[in-house]
Amino acid sequence: MKNIVIIGGGLGGLTSGALLSKDGYKVTLLEQHNIVGGCATIFKRKGGFICEVGLHEMEGVYSPQIKKIFDKLEVYKNVAFIKPQEFFKLYSKFGEFVMPDGVENAKKALKVKFQNEVKAIDKYFEIILSLSDCFERLSHLKWYHYLFFPFLFAPILKYKNKSVSEVLNSLTQNEELKLILNATTQYYNDSPKTLSILLHAIAQSSYYKGGGYFIKGGSYKLSRYLADVIEQNGGKVITKATVIKATKNEVIYTLANQNITLKADIIISNIAPVDTYKLFEIDFKEEKQIAESISTIYIGFSKNLKNIYGKGAYSNFIAQENKPFVFVDYSQIDSGLVDDTKSFGEICLVDELKNWEDLSQNEYKIEKELLLENVLSILEMYYPNIKAIIEFAEVATPKTMKRYTKTPNGTAYGYKPTPKQFFRIPQIKSQKINNLYFVGQFVIAGGFSPAIISAEMCCKRILKDT
Ligand SMILES: Cc1cc2nc3c(=O)[nH]c(=O)nc-3n(C[C@H](O)[C@H](O)[C@H](O)COP(=O)(O)OP(=O)(O)OC[C@H]3O[C@@H](n4cnc5c(N)ncnc54)[C@H](O)[C@@H]3O)c2cc1C
Numbered sequence: 001m002k003n004i005v006i007i008g009g010g011l012g013g014l015t016s017g018a019l020l021s022k023d024g025y026k027v028t029l030l031e032q033h034n035i036v037g038g039c040a041t042i043f044k045r046k047g048g049f050i051c052e053v054g055l056h057e058m059e060g061v062y063s064p065q066i067k068k069i070f071d072k073l074e075v076y077k078n079v080a081f082i083k084p085q086e087f088f089k090l091y092s093k094f095g096e097f098v099m100p101d102g103v104e105n106a107k108k109a110l111k112v113k114f115q116n117e118v119k120a121i122d123k124y125f126e127i128i129l130s131l132s133d134c135f136e137r138l139s140h141l142k143w144y145h146y147l148f149f150p151f152l153f154a155p156i157l158k159y160k161n162k163s164v165s166e167v168l169n170s171l172t173q174n175e176e177l178k179l180i181l182n183a184t185t186q187y188y189n190d191s192p193k194t195l196s197i198l199l200h201a202i203a204q205s206s207y208y209k210g211g212g213y214f215i216k217g218g219s220y221k222l223s224r225y226l227a228d229v230i231e232q233n234g235g236k237v238i239t240k241a242t243v244i245k246a247t248k249n250e251v252i253y254t255l256a257n258q259n260i261t262l263k264a265d266i267i268i269s270n271i272a273p274v275d276t277y278k279l280f281e282i283d284f285k286e287e288k289q290i291a292e293s294i295s296t297i298y299i300g301f302s303k304n305l306k307n308i309y310g311k312g313a314y315s316n317f318i319a320q321e322n323k324p325f326v327f328v329d330y331s332q333i334d335s336g337l338v339d340d341t342k343s344f345g346e347i348c349l350v351d352e353l354k355n356w357e358d359l360s361q362n363e364y365k366i367e368k369e370l371l372l373e374n375v376l377s378i379l380e381m382y383y384p385n386i387k388a389i390i391e392f393a394e395v396a397t398p399k400t401m402k403r404y405t406k407t408p409n410g411t412a413y414g415y416k417p418t419p420k421q422f423f424r425i426p427q428i429k430s431q432k433i434n435n436l437y438f439v440g441q442f443v444i445a446g447g448f449s450p451a452i453i454s455a456e457m458c459c460k461r462i463l464k465d466t
Pocket of ligand 1: 007008009010011012030031032033036038039040042044053054055056057058059157241242243244270271276294348380405406407412413439440441442445446447448451
């Protein structure tokens with residue numbers, strides 16, 4: 001039986017470990033933090049709060065690709081996925097707009113609001129749906145399809161170098177419509193000007209077609225369940241285990257100040273290639289630009305927001321000129337994060353490690369307080385007196401992200417999904433070490449579904465190679 005050692009217990013590492021242990025491989029997963037999940041985890045705070053680290057909405061939960069994986073691992077039977085009522089709500093200088101779920105519902109709502117833009121709306125959906133359809137077919141590609149690539153996948157070739165802004169500008173001059181169609185950009189990138197239309201099309205189509213889902217009780221439920229599958233199938237999941245060195249056949253990690261060596265027939269890395277090759281002491285210069293990071297404000301409310309402000313949207317995008325952010329109001333769903341008398345909320349904004357890493361301790365503290373004050377004051381414009389019911393509010397910066405996940409620049413989104421970088425063959429297998437494989441945010445893209453799909457691709461490749 002082959003020994004598989006997995007470096008990192010994010011969704012990519014956990015899913016690949018669960019799949020391979022079910023297939024009879026002997027899996028050992030090493031996670032440096034004291035809890036598995038990477039970005040897909042939780043932490044707890046006084047007052048009964050379970051704080052979700054990141055998940056707003058997972059797309060593709062019932063898509064054919066994810067369904068195949070989740071059916072095999074019996075995820076649906078063991079993890080509860082909760083669907084908010086709508087895709088998102090946007091607050092902007094133009095007013096408010098609620099984007100419903102479902103392609104036809106979304107088109108209808110847009111056409112009611114923008115009666116002179118019917119053609120642009122139809123064309124936009126035609127483009128994103130045809131692109132996402134191409135990518136779905138790409139995942140089942142046989143060798144002979146490559147001969148017909150230009151015919152079978154013409155939309156990809158047409159749009160692969162285009163940004164979201166370029167495509168939207170070619171369809172309409174209506175600024176409000178454009179803002180609505182790219183309202184969720186910060187789920188993927190800092191700006192629609194540098195975001196690949198391909199990634200936008202795949203992710204947005206998935207949200208429109210299948211909706212976005214939260215995991216009841218927090219995303220750790222999924223991560224922990226995957227870890228349990230590894231253990232139930234004879235594998236090991238070791239936390240507080242930091243990998244410090246690797247060779248082709250060995251992985252060395254530290255646990256409680258001791259260096260421990262594990263034999264490995266196959267190594268799967270759930271960390272960035274640049275950090276992986278450092279462990280192997282192999283020269284590797286990362287040519288690709290890393291995606292931005294995120295600042296997150298975790299808020300515990302002493303009251304249930306839904307009881308105070310009424311039924312509203314779950315995912316609220318606030319399109320401020322210089323600091324757009326998204327506010328997730330978990331009271332709108334049965335989140336399982338805190339009892340019904342209280343609620344939990346989260347604010348996320350795109351940010352960069354360089355804005356924080358060189359600050360002195362005192363400057364860092366002050367900047368965090370300023371960010372908190374600034375963002376909460378804006379939030380109060382939409383939720384009057386919300387500050388009065390805050391039980392706690394904590395800011396996590398890209399520096400915090402870096403500390404907990406160790407990703408380059410503290411990113412959660414792998415390589416920056418620009419038109420130039422996004423369309424590439426996923427690097428599942430290392431080109432430098434023949435028993436080294438990659439999973440996670442640096443393979444396809446950031447996000448729950450891409451990390452999980454990368455794991456399945458990796459397992460398929462390992463089954464083929466061994
Ligand atoms: C605030 C926030 C909001 C988000 N919202 C969403 C959302 O709504 N929808 C969505 O789909 N996605 C969202 N994401 C993105 C998504 O969570 C990530 O892209 C995805 O979970 C990354 O998975 P991964 O497999 O790459 O593992 P990662 O989460 O990157 O985990 C890698 C793991 O490796 C471990 N590690 C690192 N170095 C070592 C070492 N030397 N030894 C041992 N272990 C090591 C780390 O501790 C970590 O646990 C969000 C992320 C954040 C942070």
